[in-house]
Amino acid sequence: MSVFSVSSVSAASPVSFQDALEKGYARASQTLRGIESIEVIGERANVEAGTIKEYVVDLKIVFALEK
Numbered sequence: 050m051s052v053f054s055v056s057s058v059s060a061a062s063p064v065s066f067q068d069a070l071e072k073g074y075a076r077a078s079q080t081l082r083g084i085e086s087i088e089v090i091g092e093r094a095n096v097e098a099g100t101i102k103e104y105v106v107d108l109k110i111v112f113a114l115e116k
Contacts, residue, residue, distance in 0.1 A: 057090075058076070059105060063102065
């Protein structure tokens with residue numbers, strides 16, 4: 050029987066939501082082992098002077114706890 054834990058992460062990118070997701074996963078995988086899935090629970094963009102400056106994703110990362 051596997052036991053899982055969930056970690057919440059926010060990641061940002063000036064390029065796109067996809068890039069923010071990939072950066073968030075890359076950073077989480079440096080610390081968390083056994084990542085099973087990622088759920089995007091929110092997306093937003095930071096705007097400055099009428100221009101999108103940053104894409105932000107809120108992630109729920111599910112990973113297996115080690116035995």
